[in-house]
Amino acid sequence: xxxxIERYAxxxxxxxxxxxxxxxxxxxxxxxxxxxxxxxxxxxGLDAERNLDPAVSERAxxxxxxxxxxxxxLPSDHIRVVGTNTLRAAAANADGFLEEAESxxxxxxxxxxxxxxxRLIYSGVMAxxxxxxxxxxxxxxxxxxxxxxxxxxxxxxxxxLYMGCVSYSKRYFADGIISRQTVNHFKRAQRAARAELQELxxxxxxxxxxxxxxxVKAVSRVLNGGEVEDIKREDIxxxxxxxxxxxxxxxxxxxxxxxxxxxxxxxxxxxxxxxFCELDIQRMEVSPYAIREGIVHDLAGRxxxxxxRADTVAWVVQRWQIDANQAxxxxxxxxxxxxxxxxxxxxxxxQRLRWAIQLHEVGLALxxxxxxxxxxxxxxxxxxxxxxxxxxxHLAYLVRNQRGRIKQLKEHYxxxxxxxxxxxxRLGCIIHRDRTERTLQGINLADQGDAYRLQIEREWxxxxxxxxxxxxxxxxxxxxxxxxxxxxxx
Numbered sequence: 001x002x003x004x005i006e007r008y009a010x011x012x013x014x015x016x017x018x019x020x021x022x023x024x025x026x027x028x029x030x031x032x033x034x035x036x037x038x039x040x041x042x043x044x045g046l047d048a049e050r051n052l053d054p055a056v057s058e059r060a061x062x063x064x065x066x067x068x069x070x071x072x073x074l075p076s077d078h079i080r081v082v083g084t085n086t087l088r089a090a091a092a093n094a095d096g097f098l099e100e101a102e103s104x105x106x107x108x109x110x111x112x113x114x115x116x117x118x119r120l121i122y123s124g125v126m127a128x129x130x131x132x133x134x135x136x137x138x139x140x141x142x143x144x145x146x147x148x149x150x151x152x153x154x155x156x157x158x159x160x161l162y163m164g165c166v167s168y169s170k171r172y173f174a175d176g177i178i179s180r181q182t183v184n185h186f187k188r189a190q191r192a193a194r195a196e197l198q199e200l201x202x203x204x205x206x207x208x209x210x211x212x213x214x215x216v217k218a219v220s221r222v223l224n225g226g227e228v229e230d231i232k233r234e235d236i237x238x239x240x241x242x243x244x245x246x247x248x249x250x251x252x253x254x255x256x257x258x259x260x261x262x263x264x265x266x267x268x269x270x271x272x273x274x275x276f277c278e279l280d281i282q283r284m285e286v287s288p289y290a291i292r293e294g295i296v297h298d299l300a301g302r303x304x305x306x307x308x309r310a311d312t313v314a315w316v317v318q319r320w321q322i323d324a325n326q327a328x329x330x331x332x333x334x335x336x337x338x339x340x341x342x343x344x345x346x347x348x349x350x351q352r353l354r355w356a357i358q359l360h361e362v363g364l365a366l367x368x369x370x371x372x373x374x375x376x377x378x379x380x381x382x383x384x385x386x387x388x389x390x391x392x393x394h395l396a397y398l399v400r401n402q403r404g405r406i407k408q409l410k411e412h413y414x415x416x417x418x419x420x421x422x423x424x425x426r427l428g429c430i431i432h433r434d435r436t437e438r439t440l441q442g443i444n445l446a447d448q449g450d451a452y453r454l455q456i457e458r459e460w461x462x463x464x465x466x467x468x469x470x471x472x473x474x475x476x477x478x479x480x481x482x483x484x485x486x487x488x489x490x
Contacts, residue, residue, distance in 0.1 A: 006303075007033070009071055009079045010295035013101075013109065015043035015086040016143025016166050016264060017214060018060070020067045021292035025300060030127055030293065034070060038063030039260040042086045043144045043166035051093045060097070064104045076107050080299050082120075082291075082388070083111045085144030085164060091389070095413040108414060110388035114160025117291060118147035119385055122155045124294030125212055125287045137207040137279070140290060141165060141215040141271050143264070148275075150203050157203065158383075161196045165215050165268035168193075173249075173266055186244040186270055193274035204279040212290040215268030218261045220286045226256040231284040233276055240273040298386065308386030313355050316384070320365040322358070326435050331357040333438070334428030337445045341452075342420055352391070353421045356398035357428065363399075376400035390414035398422060402429050406477055419483060423452060430470045438464075448486075452478070455488045 005024050012019045022034040040063055045056025071079055081101075087094060091111050098109050112120070121140045129136070133153040140147045143166035150157040172189040211220075211231065220228045223235045246252050249266050257265060275281065301307060317324060331354050338345055338353060363375030380396035387395075397417050401407055402425055409417065427445070431438055442457035454471070461468040471487055478485035 006300070007074060007078060008296045008299050009074055010292040010299065011067060011071070011079070011081040011105070012291050012295070013042070013060075013081065013083045013087060014142055015084060015145070015164055016041055018063050018067070019290075019292050020070060021296060022070055023293070023296045030296060032293075035292075036067060036070070038066065041143065041166050041264070043164065044170065046086055046090055049093070050090050052090050052097055057097050057100075061100055061104065064101055068104055068106075071105055071107070077303065078299065079105075079107045080295050081105055081107055081109045082117075082295060083109050084117050084291075085114065085142060085162070085167075087111050088113070088389070089144070092412070098413040108390075110390060111414065112388050113383060114145055114147065115158050115383040116385065116387070117145070118149050118158040118160050119155055120294035120298060121147050121212065121291045122149040122151060122158070122294070123297050124289045124291055125210055127293050127297055128287055128289040129210075135207040137204040137209045138287075139209065139211045139216070139275060139284070140213045141211075141268055141275075142213060143167070146271060146275075148200060148203050150207060159200060159203070163193055163196055163271055165264040165271065168267035168271060169264045172270075184244060186240075186266055189267055189270035190240075190244075190274045193271045194278050197274060197278040201279055204281050209279075209281050209284045210287050211272075211284045212287040214261065215264075215272060216284070216286055218257060218265060219269055219272055221256045222254050228286050228288070230286065231272075231276075233282045236269075236273055236276055240269060243269055309355070309384075309391075312385045312387065313358050316362060316382075317358055320362050322361050322365070323435075324358075326361065326432065327358045329432045329435070329437060330360070330425070330428040333431050333440060334424040336440055337424045337427055337443075338420065340445045341424065341447060345420070349418065349421060352394060353398070353425060356395045356421070357425060359395060360399050360402050360425070360429070372400055372402055372404070388414075398425055402426060404477070406481065419481060423478070423485065426474060427454070427471075430467060430474060433467065433470065447483075451483055452485045453488055454485060455490055458489050461489055 005026065007022060007024045010021045016039065018038045018040050020036040021032060023030050023032050040056070040060045042056060042060055045053035047053065087109070088111055102108050122138050125138045135152050138149045142164045144162070144164040146161045146163050148159045149155045168189050172185040217228050219236065219239070220231050223231060223239060243252065243266055249262055298308060317327070334353060334357060335350060338350065359379055360375065361371065362378055363371030363373070367374055376396040376399045379399055380392055384392055393415050394417065397409060398421060401422055406422070411417070442460040444455045446453045446455070475485050475487045
């Protein structure tokens with residue numbers, strides 16, 4: 001029987017452009033069915049307080065409305081929407097925009113870290129790579145950040161720098177390339193970029209260099225008569241000199257430059273030329289693939305047993321020597337309690353609970369006195385491959401609140417903690433506090449509408465007096481919550 005063809009959509013909400021990709025897999029080969037792009041320049045609308053300008057927000061939402069008909073034909077778990085540098089910066093003040101975006105698209109927007117962005121870019125570029133694995137340096141200059149990745153079969157060194165064609169345009173080119181005070185902004189931007197790259201000179205050593213995305217492609221077209229071909233050092237040196245000597249980008253005769261790209265071209269070129277100079281690059285290939293293709297590959301993996309997040313959790317467990325047997329005991333019990341409480345709880349939520357429990361003792365690797373607080377900090381701020389920032393925040397919340405007083409955190413877009421998951425995790429930790437096996441026979445957890453009810457047979461409690469005391473303390477901890485816990489011994 002022929003395997004049904006599944007389609008996937010990736011939407012990258014970048015700082016300069018929004019990019020949509022619709023693709024399917026034919027065997028192991030990904031086929032791009034539809035692409036669309038909207039030049040939004042989201043980074044232009046970010047002020048000093050990291051608020052998004054309403055006019056730019058409207059421009060962005062209009063683009064999402066254009067993409068929506070493509071997305072509505074797919075199951076929600078076959079769609080992934082990610083926000084990168086500008087939305088990372090504006091996340092604390094962008095709830096309204098993100099909520100409107102989700103209402104248009106029908107799926108949440110996931111804000112990802114710069115390192116996760118770099119990983120997905122590398123995954124996408126490698127999907128188009130030919131021949132046997134070899135050492136590569138992948139470079140992507142976006143609107144607000146620049147990602148550099150060194151690796152072969154998998155990424156070995158990932159970097160994300162806060163420099164992009166839109167952010168540098170705002171900072172250095174507001175009044176042209178050479179200002180009235182004869183300050184050469186192109187050279188200033190180039191020096192600033194080279195300073196950022198000082199510690200990364202090794203990234204391209206003995207590696208095949210591959211560039212991707214808008215700035216790289218725009219420079220390639222300008223240098224190669226409108227075609228996307230390799231960028232040579234002598235050619236980009238010459239172009240950089242021409243731009244540096246111009247008074248304004250509008251004065252340059254660049255027939256193969258898209259007019260939408262022209263306002264940010266000088267800044268992007270300054271960054272790219274700085275990379276060539278600082279990393280001593282002589283030739284750069286240009287890939288047709290980038291982060292969108294990486295998102296699609298990642299999404300397909302999640303649905304077919306290749307979830308990168310599971311690999312990351314397993315690596316953390318091994319790296320920090322977390323007690324896997326205790327994690328298994330607590331996980332089995334917590335998931336059984338969740339099944340009693342919410343038989344139809346979504347699979348993604350069950351997986352989140354499982355991962356939180358696998359990681360809940362990570363802080364013990366460094367300290368016993370504040371291991372919950374430290375563990376939560378590690379999970380929230382670490383570069384965990386495959387996870388969005390919101391997913392890490394949820395995991396950190398569960399780890400921080402595994403026992404003791406429940407710390408209330410302010411909810412925001414993408415972070416709405418589940419009391420169901422928290423209760424099941426905490427009960428699992430209590431039941432296995434002494435690190436022994438225990439059955440749930442005689443225990444039932446239910447939702448009574450205004451409260452949780454934990455019903456336990458008296459015989460079970462009598463056999464575990466220390467746990468009985470912990471359960472009564474737990475009942476007190478939940479009295480301040482919206483839905484309290486009631487312990488019933490029968």
